[in-house]
Amino acid sequence: MCDKKLNEKMKFPTAIYHLPGLFEFYELYRVFLPLFREHREYFYDWCEIGSIYGASADCLWGGGRIGEGDYDPREVLALLKEYGISARLTFSNSLLRKEHLSDGKCNSLCAMFAESDAVQNGVIVHSDLLLNYLKRTYPNLYFVSSTTKVLTDFQQFVEEVNREEFRYVVPDFRLNKSLRQLDTLTESQKVKVEFLCNECCWSGCKERKRCYEVVSRQNLGEECPDHRCAAPDGAEGYQFSKAMKNPGFIGIQNIKNTYLPMEFTNFKIEGRGLGSALILEFLLYYMTKPEYQIHVREKVYLDNMLDLF
Incomplete structure (x- = not known):
């Protein structure tokens, strides 16, 4: 599924992308995935799609950024099954209590995702x-350690990677450029590391855990004011151009020239709760050859009668 494999042309591992918006961007992926299969020449030959992640609206167990959209999960699963892509549920709420485990909607989704007979979800x-x-209830699922744990200490991160129950571990983006330390990992540890590439959050932020906890409380239905970001330019919201200037940003040249030769193969693209137009920009930047980006835009949304204003 998402295991390391050698790119025969490039002679080093293929980059496996984990994309956002399993439910909220279903309509975009319904157009994009056929393009990716039928016009593979549009896209870099050194990358593949390993999974698409997200949670449908109002999931009690959710803990990442809150998105919109509530497409039929069976339609979503059918789409990903058709293209051999793993579906991941983002159930990263950090404040769950025992009484929350019986939630009907979340259990129903897990049961449905665990039924897959083609690609493991x-x-x-x-x-x-x-x-x-x-683990007890749905043993057919695999598990990913969430970036919401904010693992900024390298030794704590290594301990998390060594936990057998996790297939992948997403470190805090501030560890992305700790290359000397990362290169001390064994091959079996490296294949479990999944880097968050395009985080826009201020690298000096000390309230990242608190921000995620606010979202967890809101998903639990608790009275809780929104977290107010105190970062410089935080009020501007997500901007890809700003993310590119982040010290932890991982761009395509970093992936090709640094991480893949070091045998790191898994890369997560942030984007839940953003607009589909911005998600398309991520797909264009990370996956699409520049000379074919206009072709992808034309097939996704452009026509000669489109007005921007």
């Missing part, structure tokens, strides 16, 4: 309480 988790419950 997974769950992104933060809470060990939830992890242990899912």
